[in-house]
Amino acid sequence: MIQLKNLSKVFRTELIETHALRQIELQVSEGEFVALTGPSGSGKSTLLNVLGTLEHFDEGDYLLDGQSVRGLSDRQLSALRNEKIGFIFQGFNLIKDYSLLDNIELPLRYRGISASDRKRRALEALELVGLAARKDYHPSQLSGGQQQRVAIARAIAGQPRILLADEPTGNLDSLMARQVMELLEQINRQGCTILMVTHDPDQARRASRQVQIVDGQLSDAAMYDPLAAKLA
Amino acid sequence: MSLHLLLQSLLRRKVVTGLLLVQLAMTLALLLNSIVLAGQTWQKLHEDTGLDLTNSLTVELKPTTPALRQYPALADLLERQMAAVRALPGVVAVAYSNQPPLQRGGTNGNLYDPDNQERSNINNVPVYQVSKDFFDVLQIKVLEGELPQAPLLKDGEDISPLVLTQSLAQKLFPNGSAVGRQTNAGTVAAVVDDFYGQRNGVNSNYNRIQVAPLYSVDWGYNLLVRTEPGQADAVQAQLAKVLQQVDSNIEILYLRSFNEEHNRLYRNEFGLAVLLGLLSVLMLLVTMVSSYSNAHFHALKRQQEIGIKRALGASKNMIFMELFCENWLNTVAGAMLGAVAALALNQGLSAVVSIPAISWWLPLLATLVLLICVSAATWYPARIATSVSPATATKTL
């Protein structure tokens, strides 16, 4: 469902050009759980952002469900993001001023779903991450692990087909990290495609596929990934 | 955008929002009261005075030597002056009067029906001693009776009959005609059209006129002049010189068109309206600056929040609208507070100046003005805010 063709991304500042992504070729099929690894500054987050249409790219093409995202307007991109993609950030990125429920409802709101439906689905998602009892809390009243679970609930409430997670366990201790991983696996089992950036080799091994990125390029290990090779 | 969420995020910034509301409220209160005051002044400046304001002039003067202030020397002076003015091109009619119309106060006295003193007494009725052309100069129509043509003297005492304006006559003699009736000041000879006499009187249309010699010119006297249409300025420019030529032993205290006199009546109101209006504009300016800085600041401070929302699928337009809605909500809430504040200010002002009450549609109008100003000021910062890169904003360092 995701197809990157020869995709490149360059950051230009006054002083330097950073080739964050170079000629990326990547295909991800429905239901996969892809772990994205690589050294710091190698372009993992950038790749994820491009996949999430948060960032534009310079060359190549990105096909989502067979359709190119090139040339889509801001509104179309936003709608696409809203309906198909869920984000989990390393820093949780919950909105401080909103209650948990409001945070989770937010993407549904942008989709124009009715209030009662919204509430039902948000509660279901909260239920799934085991925080339904605290639906009226504010993010600052939760622990880091709990906040990340809320972030996950928000990401899945809209039942996206793709979940993009950038070091979702980076700020958590190992117990919490395991819980979050289990949650992601459970979501994956329900059919959601997941791309997750991680530094933890154990976590990476639990994914159905590992992709490594070095200096903006998919490294050999990934290139010769049997599954990827087969699909290509 | 959801009202509920907007309210929630506003409530979490109580101090700043509160202060902003107070400011909006004060702006609206001031704006409203300025409008009301300006409206009142405008109305007063356009009221019907019963006089031809543009084509009438008044000149106040006083003889500088006591000899000229005594009759018969004075009568001679008056005749010479009026004749000279009448001879000026563009002059239609001229008359003397102890005081001009359109004044705050002046010479006045009480007037009553001697048969019914208690109930008919009217205080502060302006008293005019004029030459017979007075009515012609002011173009006042006779409604009843006949205008006296000359002073009436008895044993050297002036017993000239009275000419009353219509509303005064009706007030004094509610039942039937006033002509021929006796008052404490003499017999009524005629009733004429209303005209604006003195503002401080019971009713500015109450006037009592006698065709009579001037009572005393120690307080000065006036020559009233009516000109042909469009000739007022030309005549005004020559009057002083002509009068000096007739007799130089005079001081010209002032020379004004009736229009000027009328404007002077409401000078204080006009001044206050101008100042309040100016202040309202400044206040709007300040509100715009504050809306601008507020929106700008928020855009900066909430970059992350906006980034998250963008990542979750909010388009630029949605964010833009959201920022605007927040501002509008603030403005409308401030406007509601402002309506209350306006009433309070209205009360406060009415204790020191006369100001009419606020009508219901004015707050709506003022709110609209406020909304437009706030929107204009929010535009640029909101544009900037929406161009926040979601990738950067959601990045954690």
Add this chain to the structure above:
Amino acid sequence: MEQFFYYLKVSWVSIKRAPLPYALTVFILSLGLGVFFANATFYYQLNSDPLPHKSDKLFFPMMMLVPYECADCKPPSVLSYANVQKLKSSDIPTAEAAMYSSDGYLRLDSTALPTPVKVRLTEPDFFHMLEVPLLHGAIWPDSKNRQEIVLSKAMAEKMFGSTDVVGKQLLLDDRSFAVVAVLDDWQMLPRLYDANNGNHVNEVEDVYIPLETGYDLNYLSNTQSQTFDDADYRKLASDGRSKALHQLQYWVQLDTEAQQQAYQQFMANLAEDEKKAGRHPSPVNNQLPAMRNIVAYFGGESGDIKAFALVTLLFLVVCLFNASHLSLNRYLSNQYEFSLRRALGASRWQLQQQMLADVLLMTVFAISGALLIGFGGTALMNYLWPINALFARWDLTLMLFLLALTFAASYLVTLYPALRASFGALNQQLKE
């Protein structure tokens, strides 16, 4: 000192980095202060007390000594000659003076052009009570009819070209008067001795003649005069003295509490006696307002100035709030630098000094702006309300007040954001 210049330089650099927010802050602050100051000038001057040590000892007795009956009338605000004589029968006051004003024409001789003048017709105590400074000559010993004139310094200079003109003759309305005294510079603002009908905003008179001379020569009052019987205004010498022709202000000086009480008692007794004699048909209503309160008593406080004062005060508050908000935004955008300084070891004290430099700079800018706007504002108000023109004066007290106010405002505007910026959680800011 050098350190201080360093702080100023740092302030200046941070202003230059973001000039628009700073300019807006200063602009809004100046606007609020300037507008407030323009109105405060009039408010302060109109309400100032020209005789602070004495204005609570001078009183204006007013009684219902009138031929008409009125249950809830205020006593007339001008007195008749006859009533003043009745009040003068008391020897309780330390000083007393009746007075009114009129118009006249001065000239050196019958060939000269007339100079219109305002004349005050009064008694010798007028000059003592109000502490009028004398340059040359002496005031008349009493107020009997004499063709003797007292001139203001300006008028003496205008008529004769010099001030030492005692003994010289001139014509007042074609009658010959001898100059007996010349006053030194004197301006009583507001002119509290004649405050009826808002007259306190006028200038003091340039020419003074004895009260009795005024009555004998038929000088008609040029302000309020009213009659409650058939008195002829033009017959001051006869009707004016005996009938109910009211036109006089009358001031008595009562130095002590005891004197004041005794005088109240005297007025009460007088009212009773008059009642018995059938000359006081109305209920007793004796008033003895002090000079300090006379404008309020006559209801002559300027409503417009007051209304505008209310509004400018609101405006100042709004501007202050706005300026501090703007300044907060500015500080928050500079916060990183602030925190860095702290992290690099600047003490709170040093940061406070830095802040003081900021405040001083802001004060300098704001006061320049405020003075400009204040100047424009007073000019505009003078144009719109020329009646108050005499009161558009800036004196030292006012200027100091403005300076203090500006400093306080700048401090407020700088303090709150600076505190937030400098004493906030250090770590968090460095992280952000």
